[in-house]
Amino acid sequence: MYEELADEGFTVITVGIERSPEDARPWIEKARPQHPSLIDIEHLVPDLYGMINVPTVVWIDEEGRIARPNDASFASNRFKLLTGLDSKRHLRRLRAWVRGDAPALTPSEVRKHQDLPTAVEQEARAEFTLAWWLSREGHDDDAERHYERAGELAPHDITIRRGSMRTRGLNPMGFAFLKIAIKSALTRTPLYRRIEDSPA
Amino acid sequence: MPTLTLLHDGRVDEIAVADLARPTISPEQVESLLGWELKPEGLCQGYMCIPVDQDDLVREDGLDLRVLADALQRPLVTEEKHAVASLGASHHDRAEALDSLDAPDFTLPDLAGNLHSLSDERGKKVLLVAYASW
Numbered sequence A: 001m002y003e004e005l006a007d008e009g010f011t012v013i014t015v016g017i018e019r020s021p022e023d024a025r026p027w028i029e030k031a032r033p034q035h036p037s038l039i040d041i042e043h044l045v046p047d048l049y050g051m052i053n054v055p056t057v058v059w060i061d062e063e064g065r066i067a068r069p070n071d072a073s074f075a076s077n078r079f080k081l082l083t084g085l086d087s088k089r090h091l092r093r094l095r096a097w098v099r100g101d102a103p104a105l106t107p108s109e110v111r112k113h114q115d116l117p118t119a120v121e122q123e124a125r126a127e128f129t130l131a132w133w134l135s136r137e138g139h140d141d142d143a144e145r146h147y148e149r150a151g152e153l154a155p156h157d158i159t160i161r162r163g164s165m166r167t168r169g170l171n172p173m174g175f176a177f178l179k180i181a182i183k184s185a186l187t188r189t190p191l192y193r194r195i196e197d198s199p200a
Numbered sequence B: 001m002p003t004l005t006l007l008h009d010g011r012v013d014e015i016a017v018a019d020l021a022r023p024t025i026s027p028e029q030v031e032s033l034l035g036w037e038l039k040p041e042g043l044c045q046g047y048m049c050i051p052v053d054q055d056d057l058v059r060e061d062g063l064d065l066r067v068l069a070d071a072l073q074r075p076l077v078t079e080e081k082h083a084v085a086s087l088g089a090s091h092h093d094r095a096e097a098l099d100s101l102d103a104p105d106f107t108l109p110d111l112a113g114n115l116h117s118l119s120d121e122r123g124k125k126v127l128l129v130a131y132a133s134w
Helices: A002-008 A021-031 A044-049 A087-098 A107-113 A119-136 A140-153 A175-186 B027-034 B065-071 B091-099
Strands: A010-016 A037-039 A056-060 A066-071 B003-008 B011-016 B037-039 B042-045 B048-050 B062-064 B076-079 B084-087 B107-109 B115-117 B125-131
Touching: A002 A010, A002 A087, A010 A021, A021 A037, A037 B107, A044 B091, A044 B125, A056 A087, A066 A087, A066 A107, A087 B125, A119 A140, A119 B003, A119 B076, A119 B084, A119 B091, A140 B076, B003 B027, B011 B027, B027 B037, B027 B062, B042 B065, B062 B065, B065 B076, B065 B084
Parallel strands: A010 A037, A010 B125, B003 B084
Antiparallel strands: A056 A066, A056 B125, B003 B011, B037 B042, B042 B048, B076 B084, B107 B115
8 A cells, every 4th residue: 555655645654552562563574664653652642633442544634634534444454354344445535535536524524523532531541641650660459440440431442441451461352352342332332433434 | 858750741750749649849840841830810821821720729839730730621640659640631732733633743763763753744645544463
């Protein structure tokens, strides 16, 4: 994708939302990307952009303006079966936008599809930052209370709940995540927020 | 005097506090760390001021950190046992920034430790992809 469009004034920036750069290393070394491939151990990008899960993509135009806000999409269909996310339509749209064949979204459409952060989501992020500091200082038991609190405040924030699992000795592919997935299905709260799914 | 570790804006700073249960911060540190100046009209950044009840805010050993956080609409959560507090970003500031449609800039390292900023790519269309191994 990047190689195909790099000559058309386009780049990709990937940001690994990881507590340890080592967790991202095998992915990055395998892909050997030519574009910036960054690591965000402090979860800065989710905080700045109000992201509540990964993968999340944002289109940004030549002037640094948001042309299409947070949308759940992968760069390939590798995880389609697990997540239900089909990347094909997104890639087709992206190609058309980069080549100038089709506009992205109008500013009012971008605003309509943005979920702006709330006070309680920001409090959850503050708890999460505190918990992460406590983990790194070796105070795991005290950290756990703040991870719990962050998850209670923002149960829909998967970057917090699943993104903290390895630090807390939980398996992000195991039962702890299965519980979140089941609860999300029962309460009809989607784990992945897609622009396509939101009411027109 | 005990010190409080203050986590804020992606930084870690130490502030001297008289009482960990009710932490205060000096007006000088409010200015140098958080960018707000206490004036008779309130907490100010340049010409913009937030009115604040100074009787609540100003205590003899500094500015009450909780009252300050409330005035700035920033969440403040603490773990007294380890003398640490986390001052989050205001949802109002975050929402206003996103609503402006200017993509928030950030600077992060790659695996080799080289720093890159979103703004380095100005003039190109950018697909920003947040992903994780978990």
